[in-house]
Amino acid sequence: MNKIKSFKRYIVDVTIMSGLFALLKLFWDELEILFDGGIQESISDSIIAIVLVYILWQKIIKWIEIKSEVDQ
Numbered sequence: 001m002n003k004i005k006s007f008k009r010y011i012v013d014v015t016i017m018s019g020l021f022a023l024l025k026l027f028w029d030e031l032e033i034l035f036d037g038g039i040q041e042s043i044s045d046s047i048i049a050i051v052l053v054y055i056l057w058q059k060i061i062k063w064i065e066i067k068s069e070v071d072q
Contacts, residue, residue: 016060020053 028049032039 012064013057013061017053017057020056020060021049024049024052 028045029039
C-alpha cells in the first residue's frame with residue numbers, strides 16, 4: 001500500500017512541477033517579448049526557472065498536505 005501512496009505522490013509532484021514550468025515559461029516569454037522585443041533562451045533563464053519552480057512547488061505541496069490532513 002505504501003508503494004501506491006508514493007507513486008501517487010510522484011504523479012502529483014510531476015504534474016504540479018510541469019504546470020508550474022509551463023506557466024512560468026509563458027510569463028517569462030511575455031516579459032522577454034515586452035522588454036527585449038523577442039525570446040532568447042539562455043542557461044541563466046533555466047536556472048532562475050528551476051529555483052522559482054522549486055520554491056513554488058514546496059509551498060503548494062505544503063498547502064496540499066495541510067489541506068489533506070484537515071480533511072481526514
